[in-house]
Amino acid sequence: MDSGLLVRDVMSKNVKTVRPNSTINEVVRKMNKFEIGSIIVVDNEKPVGIITERDILRRVLEVTVASEAMKAKEIMSSPIITIGSQATTEEAATLMNSKSIKKLPALENGKLVGIVTSTDIVRNEPRLVETLSKMMWKKAKE
Secondary structure, rough: OOOEHHHHHHHHHHOOEEEEOOOOHHHHHHHHHHHEEEEEEEEEEEEEEEEEEEHHHHHHHOOOHHHHHOEEHOOOOOOOOOOOOOEEEEHHHHHHHHHHHOOEEEOOOOEEEEEHHHHHHHHHHHHHHHOOOOHHHHHOOO
């Protein structure tokens, strides 16, 4: 059943990042500038968290705290779940399903080299739709 496609074959390589002490305004500005739905928080080139649009909606806007006073490290999801760039797309889909996540930063030798999303996998591996759809059903029931 393994197709041989690796995470590195389908991941985005130009990953946008911020530092833990970046303000939420800086985070949002960068996400808007590059039209992306998530950004990786790095400390000394090592990924330490991820911030998604949902994090900003739930942890900033919903609680009406001034975003200019908040830091990335205050709202990022951490510890971050990552995958090796040499892993198969099937392994990535299974991990996404088990952790109920849609984005996986990809690492080589502990360094961030890309990010793979459920959309990347579905676009390149349509047979894995069923694996990823289980996650969507779990989320819908929550």
